[in-house]
Amino acid sequence: MTRPFESPRMLIGVIPVNDLSRAAKSDRDLLIDVLDRVTTSGRYIAGPEVRAFEESFGSYVGVTECVGVGNGTDALTIALLALGIGRGSQVATCANAGFYASSAVLAVGADPVFVDVLGETACMDPRDLESVLSAGVDCVVITHLYGRMADMPQLVELCKRAGVPVIEDCAQAAGASLDGRHAGAWGDIGAFSFFPTKNLGALGDGGALTTASTEMGQRIRRLSQYGWAEKYRCVMPGGRNSRLDEIQAAVLTARLPQLDWSNERRRQIVDRYAKVASEFESSCLLEQRQGDVAHLAVVVTPNRDAVSARLRQLGVGSDVHYPIADHQQPVIRNGNHRGLPETEALTARVLSVPAFPDLTDGEVEIVCEALKGALAFGSAASQQQVDVHSK
Ligand SMILES: Cc1ncc(COP(=O)(O)O)c(C=O)c1O
Structure with a gap:
């Protein structure tokens, strides 16, 4: 009753x-194809699927450098490390975005400085950022929350004037754009998550960083793999192991279109x-x-x-x-x-x-x-x- x-x-x-x-059911043939191709290839880490995805996602975003990593939080952490952020640094970010940026800031030993958001967009308030910048911070992480682009022309201009680098948290904004420029191509570095619920989702954890700087791309690549310049030659402190794997990369390439x-x-x-x-x-x-x-x-x-x-x-x-x-x-x-x-x-x-x-x-x-x-x-x-x- x-x-x-x-x-x-x-x-x-x-x-x-x-x-x-539901997406897995409609993509079933595609996914089976991918799993078959990768499992029989014998390459599961740092192989051709990752290179192909990095190339196609970088060109989709509109940047020259794209590096696949293990997840979106690692992408934020590595972005901070690549910009030289560490103990004693202050990083401005918003406080309404699930603590992901804050946890990356804490992981590198820095302190978050919180900036308020605009009520109508839930993204960073440029006026509040201005007052935080005038007090002095070393980096700003801007989150495109709920798939909405933050006011990048104004926010980036303020940071440029203050000489402070910008990381875009694009975890919820794959494919978003403003004035014809994609999320991930506005800041010094873009950080993406491919967690399965994201707009571009893998079948497990995944992430990527995007940048237009060749030098920054190289730093990011080294930091994501033990600090290596090449196999077994470690040139950077703070390196870790955070890699997108071949299966996730192939799934993402198949889903990108x-x-x-x-x-x-x-x-x-x-x-x-x-x-x-x-x-x-x-x-x-x-x-x-x-x-x-x-x-x-x-x-x-x-x-x-x-x-x-x-x-x-x-x-x-x-x-x-x-x-x-x-x-x-x-x-x-x-x-x-x-x-x-x-x-x-x-x-x-x-x-x-x-x-x-x-x-x-x-x-x-x-x-x-x-x-x-x-x-x-x-x-x-x-x-x-x-x-x-x-x-
Ligand atoms: C805004 C935002 N930033 C960062 C992350 C972290 O991504 P991940 O879960 O892949 O570490 C997420 C997602 O979970 C997110 O929604």
Whole structure:
């Protein structure tokens, strides 16, 4: 028997925030081909598949140098090391992007300095960066969050004027572009993750760094493999073993031609949700602008818990990216020394709903209907709270 709060959809399952098995099913022949080719080649590390992917991804991004590494956090860490960032250095970054950049900063012994974001984009606020730069930092990591390009013309110009290098965190922005220039081609170094849920996803961990500097490319390559200039000749301290493997590289090469198409599909889905959310005054959906790639569909709502619970009742999953701001993480000492009002407001309100490219049109419509119901429910719950407070 159906209990009163359950919709029929709840009984047949919830639309998940992501379902990677769908892409794997549609790519099945492609993937089997890749696995067959690589397993029978006898080369599993640092072979022709990695070289081919580095070449094609570098040219897709629009840079001369691309180096495959083990994952996106390693890409950020190696980028910092390549720029000479280490103990005693200060690195400016945002605090709403899942702690990945902060964990790379801590890993090299440096200290993060947090910059607030713009409420309407969730990306770095140029005015706040300006004040952080004037206090003096050694590097800036700019994250293109949720597939949205940060304001690179302004941010890069500010950093250039201050003589401070820029790392772009492009983990959520493969294929994104601004003014005709791809994410990963704006900063001194671009850092990518190919974690399976990313817009360009592998079948395991993977990452890459991009740069237009031959010298920087060489430093990155050496740092990612023991500090070697050539086999067994170690010329750089701080080297590690972080390599993209042949199977992941071949999977990524096979999937790269689909990236623009699947990004377009993501954008269509997010545009559809944005229309629904715009009907509710207290909530909005972070809209995608031209060139953004809709990695996540993020609703900003003051009543997140109620909206999330209602969505679930209506058969739609949701998640929070991210529930704890970096400066409030236990591992950050003196984390509250600088107020980040926009970051904190977003951290309390963001809610991601399903927007992966393999959703069917029917499911997108179900999410739209559920969003309408849940946001209306959330608004009513807020209103009730206001009424109680005004007693
Ligand atoms: C914005 C951002 N940066 C960095 C990373 C780290 O990537 P990885 O999980 O491959 O280490 C991720 C993803 O997980 C991410 O979303």
